[in-house]
Amino acid sequence: MITASEVMRTLEMFDHQHLDVRTITIGIDLLSCADPDPRTAAENVYEKIVRTASALPHVRDQISKEFGVPIINCRIAVTPISLVAASSKTENYTLFAHAMQRAADTIGIDFIGGFSALVHKGMSVSDQKLIRSIPEALSATKNVCASVNVGSTRAGLNMDAVAMMGSIIRQTAALTAADGGIGCAKLVVFANAVEDNPFMAGAFHGIGEGESVINVGVSGPGVVKHALERLPDHASFDLVAETIKKTAFQITRMGQLVAAEASRRLGIPFGIVDLSLAPTPVTGDSVARILEEMGLETCGTHGTTAALAMLNDAVKKGGVMASSHVGGLSGAFIPVSEDEGMIAAVRNGTLSLAKLEAMTCVCSVGLDMIAIPGDTSASTISAIIADEAAIGIVNNKTTAVRVIPAPGSKVGDEISFGGLLGSAPVMPVLNASSEAFIARGGRIPAPLHSLRN
Amino acid sequence: MFSPGETHPNEMRAFITVLGRDRRGIIAAVSAKLLEYSVNILDITQTVLQNNFTMIMLVELEDPSVTIEQLSDAMDQVADVLGMVIRVQREDIFDSMNRI
Numbered sequence: 375m376i377t378a379s380e381v382m383r384t385l386e387m388f389d390h391q392h393l394d395v396r397t398i399t400i401g402i403d404l405l406s407c408a409d410p411d412p413r414t415a416a417e418n419v420y421e422k423i424v425r426t427a428s429a430l431p432h433v434r435d436q437i438s439k440e441f442g443v444p445i446i447n448c449r450i451a452v453t454p455i456s457l458v459a460a461s462s463k464t465e466n467y468t469l470f471a472h473a474m475q476r477a478a479d480t481i482g483i484d485f486i487g488g489f490s491a492l493v494h495k496g497m498s499v500s501d502q503k504l505i506r507s508i509p510e511a512l513s514a515t516k517n518v519c520a521s522v523n524v525g526s527t528r529a530g531l532n533m534d535a536v537a538m539m540g541s542i543i544r545q546t547a548a549l550t551a552a553d554g555g556i557g558c559a560k561l562v563v564f565a566n567a568v569e570d571n572p573f574m575a576g577a578f579h580g581i582g583e584g585e586s587v588i589n590v591g592v593s594g595p596g597v598v599k600h601a602l603e604r605l606p607d608h609a610s611f612d613l614v615a616e617t618i619k620k621t622a623f624q625i626t627r628m629g630q631l632v633a634a635e636a637s638r639r640l641g642i643p644f645g646i647v648d649l650s651l652a653p654t655p656v657t658g659d660s661v662a663r664i665l666e667e668m669g670l671e672t673c674g675t676h677g678t679t680a681a682l683a684m685l686n687d688a689v690k691k692g693g694v695m696a697s698s699h700v701g702g703l704s705g706a707f708i709p710v711s712e713d714e715g716m717i718a719a720v721r722n723g724t725l726s727l728a729k730l731e732a733m734t735c736v737c738s739v740g741l742d743m744i745a746i747p748g749d750t751s752a753s754t755i756s757a758i759i760a761d762e763a764a765i766g767i768v769n770n771k772t773t774a775v776r777v778i779p780a781p782g783s784k785v786g787d788e789i790s791f792g793g794l795l796g797s798a799p800v801m802p803v804l805n806a807s808s809e810a811f812i813a814r815g816g817r818i819p820a821p822l823h824s825l826r827n
Numbered sequence: 828m829f830s831p832g833e834t835h836p837n838e839m840r841a842f843i844t845v846l847g848r849d850r851r852g853i854i855a856a857v858s859a860k861l862l863e864y865s866v867n868i869l870d871i872t873q874t875v876l877q878n879n880f881t882m883i884m885l886v887e888l889e890d891p892s893v894t895i896e897q898l899s900d901a902m903d904q905v906a907d908v909l910g911m912v913i914r915v916q917r918e919d920i921f922d923s924m925n926r927i
Contacts, residue, residue, distance in 0.1 A: 375870075376842070376885075376918070376921045376922060376925055376926075378872040378883050380921065380925045381842055381844060381883050381921055382844075382881075382883075384920070384921055384924055384925065385844060385914070436896065439895075439896055439899060440895045440896060440899075440916070440917050441916055441917050441919075441920040442914055442915075442916035442917075442920065443920060624924045624925070627923040627924050628920065628923065628924055630923070631919060631920060631923045
C-alpha cells in the first residue's frame with residue numbers, strides 16, 4: 375500500500391521539481407517508400423508517417439491525463455533519408471524534408487528527425503546529395519531535424535565528411551540568419567550514433583530496427599537536485615551516489631510505465647527508455663545546478679568533470695533496473711542553451727569550450743547547443759567536430775556536435791532560439807587555424823582495442 | 828490495439844488528491860460526486876495543517892463505462908466550485924515509482 379507521504383512526494387516531483395516525460399518518439403521504417411520518381415517517394419513518405427503515427431498526440435494527451443504526468447513532446451524518427459531517397463532520380467532531397475514537415479503538421483507533433491546520413495566509413499552518392507541538401511532542407515522547414523554520423527569506433531573517422539560538415543553548418547546558419555542561425559540547432563554531427571535515440575535533433579530510425587517502435591525519453595534534473603538538497607551538509611559521495619541512483623530509478627519507472635502504456639494503445643512495440651537527464655531553460659531544471667549542489671561554486675570549475683562522471687554513472691545504475699530495455703543516449707545531457715545553470719556559468723566566464731569538451735568525455739552526449747562567433751571558419755568548425763568525434767571513437771561512446779555560428783554574432787552576444795532550445799551566450803573559439811589539418815581529408819583509422827591506456 | 832470500452836484491470840483504481848484552504852463541505856462535495864460516478868472509496872487520509880486541507884483517497888471505479896478521464900473532468904468541476912486543486916491519477920504511477 376502506498377503511503378500518504380509517498381503520494382505527496384511523488385506529486386511534489388511533478389509540481390515543483392519539473393519531472394516530466396520529455397518525449398514519446400515513434401520510430402518508423404521508411405525503406406518501403408523508395409521509388410525512382412522522387413515525388414512518388416516523398417508522397418509515400420508522407421503517407422506512411424501519417425498512417426503510422428496519427429494517433430500519437432491523442433494517446434499522449436490520454437496518458438498524460440490519466441497518470442497526471444506531463445508529457446512534453448511527441449516526436450517521430452524515420453529511416454535515414456539518404457537510404458530512402460537513394461533510388462529516386464533527383465539531385466536535391468529537400469522535397470523529402472517537405473514531406474516530413476507536412477506529415478508533422480498533419481499529425482501535430484513537435485519534431486521529426488531522420489533527414490540523416492550514416493557516413494562513418496564512406497559517402498555514397500545518395501549520402502552526398504543528402505548532406506548537400508541539409509542547409510536548404512533545414513531553412514525551408516520548421517520541425518525537421520538532420521543528423522550525420524561521421525565516425526565510429528569500428529570504422530574510424532571520415533575526415534572528408536568532417537570537412538564537408540564544417541561548411542554545411544556555416545551554410546545552414548547563413549540560410550537561417552534572420553532567426554539567429556536556428557537551422558544549426560536542428561543539425562547534429564555524430565560519432566557512434568545510436569539507432570534508437572528518442573531525443574532531437576539526433577533521432578533517426580536505425581536500419582536494425584523493426585517496422586515501427588516506441589522510444590521514450592525522460593527528464594528530471596530538478597528531481598535529482600532536490601533529492602541532493604535534502605541530504606545533510608557534507609554527506610559523502612557514497613551517499614550522494616546512492617541518492618542519485620534511487621532518484622533515477624523513480625524517474626525511469628515513470629518513463630517505463632508511460633512507454634508501456636503508449637505501446638499498448640498505439641499497437642506499436644516498445645523499444646527503449648532513454649535514461650537521460652535532459653535539462654530545460656526553466657529555473658530548477660538544470661544539470662549544471664546538480665553539479666553545483668555537490669559543492670562546486672560554479673559549473674565549469676575544477677572538479678566539474680569528476681562530478682559529472684559520478685552523476686552520469688549513478689543515473690545509469692539507478693535507471694537500468696527500472697526499465698526492461700534501456701537505450702538511446704542514456705546519460706546526463708549538457709546542452710548549454712537549454713540549461714539555465716550552464717548559461718549562467720558561461721556568462722560569468724567559468725565554463726569554457728575546452729572544459730565542455732572535457733565534460734563530454736564522461737557524459738552524454740557532446741558539445742551541444744553552443745553558440746560560436748558568426749565568423750568562425752568552416753575548417754575551425756570541422757576541427758571542433760573532429761576533436762569531439764575522436765573522443766567518442768576512442769572511448770567507445772556516442773559524441774556529437776551541435777554548434778551555432780550565428781551570422782554576425784560576436785563573443786558575448788546572446789542568441790535566443792525560444793522554447794526548449796533556450797538562449798545561448800556566444801562563446802569564444804581559438805583563433806589559430808586548423809585549415810591545413812582539415813584539408814588533408816581521408817580517414818583517421820579505427821583505434822586499437824587492446825593496450826588501453 | 829486499445830479500443831474504447833476495453834479497460835485494463837489497473838485502470839480501475841486511482842488516487843484522488845485534494846489540496847487547498849480548509850472550508851466546510853469538501854468531503855461532502857467530493858464524495859457526492861464519487862457516488863454519482865459509482866466510485867467506491869477504499870481508503871482516505873486527511874489532515875488540516877495551518878488551515879491547509881490535504882486529502883488523499885484511494886478509489887475504485889466500479890462502473891466499467893466510467894473512465895478515469897471522465898472522473899477527472901468531473902472532479903475539475905468540483906475543484907472549481909470549492910476553489911481547491913483536485914487531481915485524479917491512476918494508482919499505477921505511484922506504485923511503479925515507489926515500489927520495486
